[in-house]
Amino acid sequence: MKRTDTSDPGYYHRVVDCQWACPAHTDVPEYIRLIAQGHFNDAYMVNRESNVFPGILGRVCDRPCEPACRRGRVEDKPVAICRLKRVAADLRDDIADRLPRIPAAKNGKRIACVGAGPASLTVANDLMPLGYAVTIFEALEKPGGLMRSNIPSFRLPDKVLDGEIDMIVDMGVDLRLGQRIQSMRALLDEGWDAVFIGSGAPRGKDLKLPGREAAAANIHIGIDWLESVAFDHVERIGERVLIIGVGNTAMDCCRSSLRLGAHDVKVMARKPRAFFKASDWELEDAEEENVEIIVNHSPREFLIENGRLRGMLFDVMEYDLDERGRILDSRVTGERTIFCDDVVLAIGQDNACPWIERDLGIEFDQWDVPLVDETTFQATRPGVFFGGDSAFGPKNIIWAVEHGHQAAVSIHRHCQGEALEDRLPVTMNLSSRKMGIHEWAYANDYNSAERRLMPHVDLKERFRKLDIEVELGFSPEQAAYEVQRCLNCDVQTVFTDSLCIECDACIDICPTDCLTMTADGSEEELRGRLKAPADNPEQALFASAPLKYTGRLMIKDENLCVHCGLCAERCPTAAWDMQKSKFKFPYAVDEDEAWQSRKRQTA
Amino acid sequence: MSFMPKPRVAHPGLPRNELGLTRRDYEGGMSTLCAGCGHDSITASIIQACFELSIAPHRVAKVSGIGCSSKTPAYFLSASHGFNSVHGRMPAVATGANAANQDLHYIGVSGDGDSLSIGLGQFCHAMRRNLNMVYIIENNGVYGLTKGQFSASADVGSKAKKGERNEQPPIDPALTALTMGGTFVARSFSGDKAQLVPLIKAAMRHRGFALIDVLSPCVTFNDHEDSTKSYAFTRQHYQPAVHTDFVAPATEIMAEYEAGESIKVDLHDGSHIVLRKVSPDHDPTDRASAYAFLRKRQKAGEHVTGLLYVDGSEPDMHMLNHTVQVPLNRLEWDTLCPGSEGLGAILARYR
Ligand SMILES: Cc1cc2nc3c(=O)[nH]c(=O)nc-3n(C[C@H](O)[C@H](O)[C@H](O)COP(=O)(O)OP(=O)(O)OC[C@H]3O[C@@H](n4cnc5c(N)ncnc54)[C@H](O)[C@@H]3O)c2cc1C
Ligand SMILES: Cc1ncc(C[n+]2csc(CCOP(=O)(O)OP(=O)(O)O)c2C)c(N)n1
Ligand code: SF4
């Protein structure tokens, strides 16, 4: 097996599962340690640097980090990473003086952003400190994009949303609310130095079935309906509601219905539970509120009586699955009528940019999705950038933020006349956590605490008003427990092969049998003959150079290392050391610093 | 010394043995020995062997004397019986325990100091009686616990950490065992689990005294350049003379074992050992030839390892003394206690 090159930041970054899974690479273990030490402001700032909206994301993030969390492989429940982010946001003090300073003298460059969703807001957040004049055009009367118009206030209170959006707008962004851009040509003619399109994926899919037209008054498109609810244009819904689709939008629709007068809410799924798009926790929250989820029902017809919606007719489905759970075949085994007063369609969203003329050099593919470079986020027309849902279709807030960061880097390089591709690389710094002979500057002991449960507002109380936040947040005591569950995966096991005397101490002590000294072989073959099977191919194997006495290799399966430091503690020669990895992901501000110093050097 | 215990969390894919236990269930307390001490690897090998043999931990009695090595029974099989005795006196305690209950597995752990200096007499007599036990000497050439004085196993010319040269000839535990009637004589190295684990398993199944002399570097006091028991020196002079495979009862011996130089040794419980000779001039079933072979190789400066001699047919202490076959704690009271009349009769024999 090839010797592992640990100088490549990618290797150790992958070990920090949560940070690797986070689209914006939030330094999770670092902020969890800061919370453990009671440094909430610092924890908030670590978050803000990468994900910009810690208070918002601490409530509604899609949290790809949690399924990736190592704790979930070692035991079964991951660390409550997302909820700890909220702890930092809830318990912090005023951090105004730690926000970047906005230069009084502008750099003379004007940037237009279309839409005030998380993508555009991130672009503004990254460019304002560099002296750019950023203007955001937003069709609605309030900023925030779908975070405002679609995510219900019982999940994300206005106060939290306002607070974090204001931090950006108050940098001096020229926010033009109620201004829908109708023509890209007209916008370009205004002579902006760059245009960023963060207009989202605004079109909710319709379901063209018999009866659709006749019952239109009681059939709602999910994202439009949620927007009407958010802006108080809709205040009631019928008693019996069917939600079609079982993604996250469906979950918000069914729970909103319950707060607008519905008593009997059914979510109708075409396929079995394993195929649901909604996150487990959103399903749990809906089921806790007594929403019924009905599987294997495929919509066939809207039933009309006296010119009004009366119910829906479904085909009852049966599926043949293979051993990996994939559908091989399906058939209709019967039909079923379900009566209802309203139907909400939550079956997906599409990109739509009807206001972008197709002769401006901005190309779209056959599905009307713009052609966007995956690294630079530039469209086929230089100086025009896409990010968030408008770039590659509906994703989530944290992806929109990361797109915003990358687009800001590109916009900065574009405005300085530099090639967009020559971006700064990701860098890494390692520093030992050794304090004494068996003392480490991190809590290395494995804490067997179980995941804390999020306290919820009482079921009756929460339906009283639309905007009662259901989750109460962790108490400081719960947070104090939960932080101890983090394994500090960023404190890396760093091996110096020339020091190893092959005494076996590390091999014997490792609680999860990560380490083996063995003869060389191919990675695939080695995986089968380690001290414990290395059966998770997603996780790397580390291989040392041949060791000096026997020529064997030190192999480490990263999969289940709990970063307890015992290998380093029991190693007589410090061949293993525990070193904290810190990665630097370059933002527009770093590009700017690098650019300034290049300028100084050539001057 | 580490201050935190080894976390209980384990690899979910760990295999289970016939008792449904994992290797982790055979562990003991956290070692307080120096980081990198060879003794800890031997502990790990004992754990592995007991796990693989599916031995119920409470059917084991661990006995030891005094020394770093003698501390190690605290670090394995925390669910078994144990007696950490007096310096060099472990054989006496083991003899007494075995006399009372011959059904337990006895694992004695000793050091070169404990067995070859203060305890040499006890060590020899336990072999002479063919006491049914596994006797492991964790041999590092020094008194580790008392900070590194030469022990009786130090080689001539080996230097102490501060430069002092050892001039006295060593006592070789394996040669001693061959002379004293040991019925299972092996040598190994803490850093070679592939060899050590099958040896421990075979020793556990051998009826009689099974000595394993395990070279076990003391990283703190005897791992320097001029030491002959350092990791580096041991690796360089390490000479496996026999490959030992332990084969559980009712397991077919694979055909490849039959070929060439392999010897099959039956053990009393139906299991057997398969020995594959590496050196043609060595016969591990012939005491005199094993002795001669060892002497010759020792002169050449080699650490000859493997199962050097075995004889499973010799009677053990209980057979030699015609004692009752049942552990004393399972005898009926009137069988166990002679009564005052019976006692009088016994005493009368000595008047
Ligand atoms: C019901 C629902 C629930 C969701 N829940 C979550 C969740 O819990 N967690 C999560 O991470 N993600 C969630 N998402 C997804 C998430 O909200 C989006 O992925 C994210 O907001 C996309 O950000 P964006 O900046 O690309 O665009 P958007 O947030 O869509 O913002 C685009 C903005 O542009 C404006 N606009 C559009 N066209 C124009 C124009 N021509 N001129 C001016 N303004 C214009 C729109 O009015 C809108 O305000 C949810 C989505 C939906 C529909
Ligand atoms: C009766 C008695 N004499 C002397 C000692 C001091 N003493 C403690 S351990 C030891 C030697 C241990 O050497 P060894 O058995 O080789 O063990 P190691 O520490 O090297 O593993 C001595 C002499 C003692 N504890 N008791
Ligand atoms: S830190 Fe070392 S001992 Fe602890 S789990 Fe990881 S490899 Fe094993």
Ligand code: SF4
């Ligand atoms: S404990 Fe240290 S010296 Fe010993 S085998 Fe492990 S890395 Fe090598």
Ligand code: SF4
């Ligand atoms: S002194 Fe030597 S024998 Fe004792 S624990 Fe330390 S290394 Fe092991």
Ligand SMILES: [Mg+2]
């Ligand atoms: Mg010793």
